Amino acid sequence: METRKLILIIILSTSLLLLWESWQKEIQPPAQVTPGVVSGDGNNQRHDPLPVPGDELAGASQSDVAAGIEGVAPSITPNLFEIGEKIQVTTDLVVAEIDTAGGDIRKLGLLEHPSREDETKPYELLLDQAARFQISQSGLIGDGLPSHKTKYTLDSNKYHYELGPGEDSVSVRLLAPEVDGIQVAKIYTFHRGTYVIDVAFEIVNHSDSTIMPFSYFQMFRDAKEPAGQGFLVHSHTGPALYTEEEKFLKVKFSNLDKNKAEYPTNADNGWIAMLEHYFLTAWLPEQGSPREYFIKRLAHNQYTAGVIVPVGAVEPGQTKTIDMPFYAGPQEQNKLAELSPGLDLTVDYGWLTVLAKPLFWLLSFYHSYVDNWGIAIILLTLTVKLLFFPLSAAGYRSMAKLRVVTPKLQRIREQYASDRQRMHQAMMEFYKQEKINPLGGCLPILVQIPVFIALFWTLLAAVELRYAPLALWITDMSVPDPYYVLPLMMGISMYIQSKLSPKPTDPIQARIMQIMPIAFSIFFFFFPAGLVLYSLCNNILSILQQWQITRMLEKKAEAEDEKKSKGKGKLSGKNASSTEAEEVEEAEDKRETKQLTHSDAAKKEESDIEDAEVIETREEAPKEVKTSPAPEKPKPKQSARGKGKGRKGKRR
Incomplete structure (x- = not known):
């Protein structure tokens, strides 16, 4: 009873924790950003100094390079960002907003991915609000060169750009103030059919001296996680980078707060990104160039x-351009690898990436034919189930055998309840006698667990499921079922499956098996509908397979019992026939014995008569003449029955 109470308390506490977390997300106000320290006049100060290259990249001391940017002070503003003129750019995939203050991309909405707050609006991956912000910044490092603090002007008076029919790209050109004969233009180029934006600096040296500038490209954001993150469904939010030497590496904001972040700095390959669930922003330098x-x-x-x-080096009178691709879009696994080596690793499958990638490929393959991600999930689950059918069958066959012999095991437990060692020995002997492996039902299933976990994370990380409908009320498989129909069906399927499994002889285990469907149903209330659909389909297929195998074994056992019953019947018939024969033989023996008894009596009577006759003859003979009696001829032996007849004839 105490164990049952403990289990119920744990489940109730977990459920309350999940409900509390969900409720807090609904009612809590947006997190307020503290932009930095407060200056003497009460304005907030943004701490965004320019990046400085290290000695290895610069070939000089940091103080020498930094000397060229000492005159640029941090901006002081009551808002987080300086505000300039807004330039809007619309393509087939994005709608972006560029601010002339710094020449930053302040907003970027993804037209094919609706917002959670308002489905009529695009999801804003880049945003410059205090409640949530992430922006793209870039600039040059060098004396008098423009940075993300520079006020740019438009090369034209056009404030709205749109990718028209038949156009493959559209460009926005910003001009920085000319300083000491150095003219710099910042150029954004948006392309059709891609989320890659080319950011370029065009440097014209009208001075009399050679300059050697550096360029920097960065993402600036807060640590707030996107909507939908929770205790059960969580993905990395924060920086990540990739190099061929160190491979893929994620950096936590908490480690940055503690100054414990470790990552490679100098390389001639790789990329750097900011990740969040389903989306990412990344700078993709050219492979082979130092950075x-x-x-x-x-x-x-x-x-x-x-x-x-x-x-x-930019010589006097020379023009030089440096270009950097910037990706801001969804984590589409099939397309990311084409942009830069290792970029597809941002789709975070954890340590099961090796298994998850082929599973996603198969999921995409089915979707290309059925054009419904929900049906594709069902087909993928069916395929995985078929691949593991032999292993599952072996496991369920062992479980079915255990289910059949459970009453016998229970009797063994009751018989040796006071001696656990003897009970264990008796059970092992029983398993050996029945040719049952007690772990046979577990091992085949354990082999499949990594694949099912990989499939779980595949569905969790797939941006393709975001706002992907199944049917009827399920219009987005990346969020929980709004009416909890799938979780309830999942709980029912688990209950049915528990009934098909061997009933635990241990009362504590039996209680756990009863409570598990309820507990898991509560967990699945908070899972995305796509994950619940996968689990439900897997359970239904498992139930059908387990039922079929159990039924087959039960029929086989019934046939064997019937065969044994018939064998016992034949044996009983044989015993009855032999008994009758024995009775007949015994009766004959009795009759013969009786006849022999009568013959013996007659034989004795005949012997007595003959003796009497001999005596009488001796008395009549003369006393003086002594004659010897003639020797008797031996009489032939007769059967008792024959002797009897002769004697009877003589009497007549």
């Missing part, structure tokens, strides 16, 4: 991650 990565905490709830790339 320096940096990830920093600027202030409370302010983080930056980027890359510094040398521009090289």
Whole structure:
């Protein structure tokens, strides 16, 4: 009873924790950003100094390079960002907003991915609000060169750009103030059919001296996680980078707060990104060129991650351009690998990536034919189930055998209840006698667990399921079922499956088996509908397979019992026939014995008569003549029955 209470308390506490977390997300106000320290005049100060290349990349001391940017002071503003003129760019995939203050991309909405708050609006991956912000910044490092603090002007008076029919790209050109004969233009180029934006700096040297600038490209954001993250469904939010030497590496904001973040800085390959569930932003430098990565905490709830790339020498009268691709879009696994090596690793499958990738490929293959991600999930689950059918069959066959012999096991437990060692020995002997492996039902299932976990994470990380409908009320398989129909069906399927499994002889285990369907149903209330659909389909297929195998074994057992019963009947018939024969033989023996008894009596009577006659003859003979009696001829032996007849004839 105490164990049952403990189990119920644990389940109730977990359920309350999940409900509390969900309720807090609904009612809590947006987190307020603390942009930094407060200056003397009461205005908030944003801590965003320019990045400085290290000695290895610069070929000089940091103080020498930093000397060129000492005149740029941090901006002081009552808002988080300086506000300039807004330039809107619309393509077939994105709608972006560029601010002339810093020449940053302040907003970027994904037209094919609706917002959770308002489905009529695109999801804003880049945003410059205090409640949630992430922006793209870039600039040059060098004396008098423009940075993300520079006020740019438009090369034209056009404030709205749209990718028209038949156009493959559209460009926005911003001009920085000319300083000491150095003219710089910042150029954004948006392309059709891709989320990659080319960011370029065009440097024209009208001075009399050679300059050697550096360029930097960074993401600046807060640590707030996107909507939908929770205790059961969680993915990495924060910086990540990739190099061929160190491979894929994620950096936690908490480690940056503690100054414990470790990551490679100098390389000639790789990329750097900011990740969140389903989406990412990333700078993709050209492979083979030197670069320096940096990830920093600027202030409370302010983080930056980027890359510094040398521009090289710009001689007097020379024009030089440096270009950097910027990706801002969904984590589409099939397309990311084509952009840069290792970029597809941002789709976070954890340590089961090796298994998850082929599963997603198969899921996409089915979707290309049925054009419904829900049906594709069902087909994928069916395929995985068929692949593991032999293993599952072996496991369920062993479980079915255990289910048949459970009453016998229970009797063994009751018989040796006071001696656990003797009970264990008796059970092992029983398993050996019945040719049952007690672990046979577990091992085949354990082999399948990594595959099912990989499939779980595949569905969890797939942005393709975001706002992907199944049918009827399920219009988005990346969020929980709004009416909890699938979780309830999942609980029912688990209950049915528990009934098909061997009934535990241990009362504590039996209680756990009764409570598990309820507990798991509560967990599945908070799972995305796509995950619940997969689990439900897997359970239904498992129930059908387990029922079929159990029924087959039960029929086989019934046939064997019937065969044994018939064998016992034949044996009983044989015993009855032999008994009758024995009775007949015994009767004959008795009759013969009786006849023999009568013959013996007659034989004795005949012998007595003959003796009497001999005596009488001796008395009549003369006393003086002594004659010897003639010797008697031996009489032939007769059967008792023959002797009797002779004697009877003589009497007549």
